[in-house]
Amino acid sequence: MSSTSLNLDAAFSALADPTRRAILARLAKGETTVLELAKPFDMTQPAISQHLKVLEDAGLIVRRVEGTKRPRRLAKAGIEVLDQWLAMLRSALEKNYDRLDEVLSTIDRRKKGERQ
Amino acid sequence: MTKMTLKTEGDTHIIVTRRFAAPPEAVYRAHTDPKLIQQWLLGPEGWTMPVCINEARPGGKIRYEWTNGKGGAFHVTGEYLELEPYRRIVHVERMHLPDPTPDNHIETRFDADGTGTLMTMRMTLPDAQTRAGMLATGMERGMEASYVRLEGMI
Numbered sequence: 001m002s003s004t005s006l007n008l009d010a011a012f013s014a015l016a017d018p019t020r021r022a023i024l025a026r027l028a029k030g031e032t033t034v035l036e037l038a039k040p041f042d043m044t045q046p047a048i049s050q051h052l053k054v055l056e057d058a059g060l061i062v063r064r065v066e067g068t069k070r071p072r073r074l075a076k077a078g079i080e081v082l083d084q085w086l087a088m089l090r091s092a093l094e095k096n097y098d099r100l101d102e103v104l105s106t107i108d109r110r111k112k113g114e115r116q
Numbered sequence: 117m118t119k120m121t122l123k124t125e126g127d128t129h130i131i132v133t134r135r136f137a138a139p140p141e142a143v144y145r146a147h148t149d150p151k152l153i154q155q156w157l158l159g160p161e162g163w164t165m166p167v168c169i170n171e172a173r174p175g176g177k178i179r180y181e182w183t184n185g186k187g188g189a190f191h192v193t194g195e196y197l198e199l200e201p202y203r204r205i206v207h208v209e210r211m212h213l214p215d216p217t218p219d220n221h222i223e224t225r226f227d228a229d230g231t232g233t234l235m236t237m238r239m240t241l242p243d244a245q246t247r248a249g250m251l252a253t254g255m256e257r258g259m260e261a262s263y264v265r266l267e268g269m270i
Contacts, residue, residue, distance in 0.1 A: 018249060025248025029127070040245065082248070089130075089251055090122045092159045097120060097134050099156035103146055104138035 011081055014058035019043070020051050024074070027061060028082055031073040127244040130251075132237040140226040143233045144202045147224065148172035158182070167191070172199060178209060190214075202226060211250075218246045 015021055023037055038048040052072060055061045060078035063070045074082075120134045136143050146152045150168040157180065158165060167181035178194035193216075194209030205224045210216045221240040226233050241247040 021249050022245040025245050028248070029244065082251075086122065086124070086251055090120070093122065093132060093134075094120055095160065096156055096158065097136075099158065100143075100146055101136065103152055103155045104136060104142050107142050107146070107152075108138060 010058040011060060011077065014054050014060055015081065017051070017054075020055055023048075023051060023055065024060060024078055024081065027072060027074045027078065031064070031071045033069050033071050037072065124247070128241045128247055130239040130241070130247065132239075134235050135229060136233045136235065137231070138233060139231065140228055140233045141202045143235060144205070144226050147205060148199075153180070163188075172196065174198060178207060217249065218242045220250065 015024070019041060022041070026032060026037060026040070034045060034048060034052065037052070038045050041048065052061065052063075055078075056063065056072075058077075059075055060081060061072050062075045063072050120132065122130065122132050125131050146156065148170060150170045153170060154165045154168045159182065163182050163184050165180055165182050167179060169177060169179040171177050174196055176196040178196065179191065181189065181191040183189045191212050192209050193212065194207050196205070196207045198204070198206040203226055206222070207224075208219045208221050210219050218241065223238045223240075225236045225238075227236070228234075241250060
């Protein structure tokens with residue numbers, strides 16, 4: 001089964017919501033209980049659980065049973081998403097700076113032209 | 117040659133470095149002169165920056181507006197905190213999507229490196245969640261070209 005690889009469609013729908021992006025970011029720091037996840041948000045536990053379900057269904061996070069607790073952690077796909085965020089930012093910046101190289105070489109040529 | 121590096125540091129920082137063939141004075145000017153900024157600070161192919169306000173003095177305002185000519189648009193506002201001409205810029209900025217994102221505090225250094233420049237940009241976000249949100253936004257924009265279906269989702 002390919003459930004461990006990143007399903008972009010499901011991942012994008014799940015990540016369209018800022019709260020769910022924030023939850024994913026929090027889980028990047030390690031396994032966390034629902035109670036701890038709910039803390040930084042002004043949200044009830046059922047509301048957080050609903051968000052967790054969407055992330056789970058998208059294959060981005062997984063749960064573990066520990067007594068009465070169900071701590072969540074990032075699935076492989078969730079880690080891939082975080083890596084992709086960084087890669088996309090990198091590619092946008094690289095494009096900008098390649099263009100800046102062009103701009104800088106134009107300034108340089110103009111300067112040399114002025115001196116002549 | 118790997119020119120650019122990008123890495124996260126701790127929970128809240130993003131560090132970017134890039135080398136340029138031009139001296140610090142020119143690279144600094146390209147970061148503070150609106151006419152130059154409009155030529156390169158554009159992100160993915162197809163985007164332009166019709167509005168570029170950049171008042172390069174402490175307390176001066178920054179406003180960049182981008183459009184893809186197909187209904188896609190967003191803008192960034194910010195303020196300058198410190199400027200040391202040709203060496204260092206400190207400013208804050210936020211994206212409007214359309215709600216403003218938390219402030220990104222950015223220190224940009226321009227150090228002479230042979231005949232060129234080593235630029236180091238240190239971004240500080242208020243918390244890990246905000247940093248992740250920012251990275252996620254970068255991803256959504258980068259994906260635009262190939263994932264047309266996403267239009268209207270964000």
